[in-house]
Amino acid sequence: MSIEARFTRLGTDNAPGQEVRQHTSGIDALLGGEVLAGRAVDFSHGDLNAHEPTPGSFEFFSAGVALGGQQAYTEYRGDIGIREQVAAHLAAFTGAPVDARDGLIITPGTQGALFLAMAATVSRGVKVAIVQPDYFANRKLVEFFEGEMVPVPLAYVSADESHAGVDLARLEEAFRSGAKVFLFSNPNNPAGVIYSATEIARISALAGEYGVTVVADQLYSRLLYTGASYTHLRAQMRDASHVVTIMGPSKTESLSGYRLGVAFGAPEIIARMEKVQAIVSLRAAGYSQAVLRCWFREPTGWLEDRIRRHQAIRDDLLRVLRGIDGAFVRTPQAGSYLFPRLPALRMSGTDFVKALRIQAGVVVTPGIEFSPHAGNSVRLNFSQDHSAALAAVERLAALVERYRA
């Protein structure tokens, strides 16, 4: 692939947070009616002022700075003392051992972990199974490394609520046709659905049968709502040398400003990831790494309270979204994303997203970023101020009526 082609396919204009760089010329002709007043809400990411970072996180950072050079210059894969502590927590959380020395790497955010995991497993022509819809960077990563994407549909709209809805027949077909890597998020970003125990068992069996490496992005696996049950793939795999799990404290714990993630699992893949990290950014910021010392050690009741408050927001927003005639939205079982499919409008999904920003002060991410088949959907990160989010979604509903086809 020429370098020009590489960058044509790497567009970020609609990526969350990049709206400030968009040119909006052309949209004005499509707009009508008044601007809807109200507090602006940016649903492209969570609001850290509404849901604050883990108590004590800044103190751990300060202690890291006080340690000086030892904390600034860690191994590329991160400080061994911190890796040992985090490995113990992750083993307990996921139900399978984590090797602190050889099986875990600290990365600059989970984005960093995803990039390194793909760099370690995908090269030109390698087939990679990717779920549709799924986190928008997954597709871009496959393209960056010149892999070949094999889409696997997730029928989150029509599936029984007890399953995420991944098309397991299509997954096996992908593996049979030569896919060597399977990358997916669980809970799914953007749909918020959790893969059932049956689905995970089948993924595990198929990966074993076909020798596929699985990269499981479990960024949101701690923020589970009432009734949700979560199955960790890594505890199901017969052959642990073919799975890498990715997590981080950026979302549930609101620690995104420190840029921290971890990848853990197959030592051979982790070793490759470290080699890439050495030329990409050397290491996750040394001082930031110290913040991981508060991860999985939050004050009693803190996580439960965070979940309860998010669930309350979720339920209020669901009520408004379900009041839109012709809209569909599945109840997220985990995480803080809603992915409503809107009724037919007089403008494209991406134009509606621009209209929302200009006329309602509401920023959402267009569905097309997550799947070529999700042009009528938008993603909302509802980790927001409760009442501001509710009012913003009411404005969204009003604009849907204004532009209904």
Add this chain to the structure above:
Amino acid sequence: MSIEARFTRLGTDNAPGQEVRQHTSGIDALLGGEVLAGRAVDFSHGDLNAHEPTPGSFEFFSAGVALGGQQAYTEYRGDIGIREQVAAHLAAFTGAPVDARDGLIITPGTQGALFLAMAATVSRGVKVAIVQPDYFANRKLVEFFEGEMVPVPLAYVSADESHAGVDLARLEEAFRSGAKVFLFSNPNNPAGVIYSATEIARISALAGEYGVTVVADQLYSRLLYTGASYTHLRAQMRDASHVVTIMGPSKTESLSGYRLGVAFGAPEIIARMEKVQAIVSLRAAGYSQAVLRCWFREPTGWLEDRIRRHQAIRDDLLRVLRGIDGAFVRTPQAGSYLFPRLPALRMSGTDFVKALRIQAGVVVTPGIEFSPHAGNSVRLNFSQDHSAALAAVERLAALVERYRA
């Protein structure tokens, strides 16, 4: 290139800070004599406890955390307010305008900037001119992106002290043979030499004539010793759309623990770098970015004092190294690296590096990391405690005598 080949070539065992992961089996048979007692010194990187971070840096970080979401979720290329402030300082420092909106990106360290700059300009088969010796990651980056390396010798040993010694005829030959990118560090890492005004003028003219994109790694360009004069390439280029300059506060300012760098110059290249950053790590840690607010605004006399203290260490170490019969070391004009060429030994350079660590508590980086022709050299970052560094280099000299061929 197969993925196995990619990783075979991406070795990091001898990279600075990774010594802890080395297997030392086999070396014991080569060793003799007593262990030399003394305070351990790790010359693979600077000692932040001896040369502390810029005064006020932590306070700027704390203010960033207090800002909350606004500081955590910046544009991928970094917060615009910080870019504006830094752009003004960099324009004054380098003597040419810097476009804060479109011509500057904040990255996770200068390593991050190098990676993104290479990703933006090098793809399979693109010829890249690389100086020998130069920063060890340069070669690895070209290989990672499957470019074709065209080496250009730097005759730092034989050159007149008024020049770095780059072979300009070989550089033109590289450009004439189709090199499209030229990547070099100035001051040179590891040799500490500064490219003269004449050399920079010629590089600039050649790049213009052959349409070559130049990536200038100027990480150490603020730490200039008595009598040194520095020419900024970007102020000399007729066509500014072909140069990207990289700097950062990790070294001179001891802010490595925050992982901060910047790249500035050609807007088209910076835009591509941001697209890659979006899938690599999203952004430099948001809170860390706030630390750039203290850059180029150090207390009066602080930089001068830092330079004076480093120059004093440099001069003491030079005296010891020049006392080794048959050794050569050029006086660094900038930065904090010494790159002595040692006399012939009874073991390879990399084995001597291991011996140094095991028998003298002294960590240095093998010359082979910087050039295939520098196997007898070692690199020392002398940003250390003055007396500990002096004693450590005396132990190095003693081991040279012990293992002299």
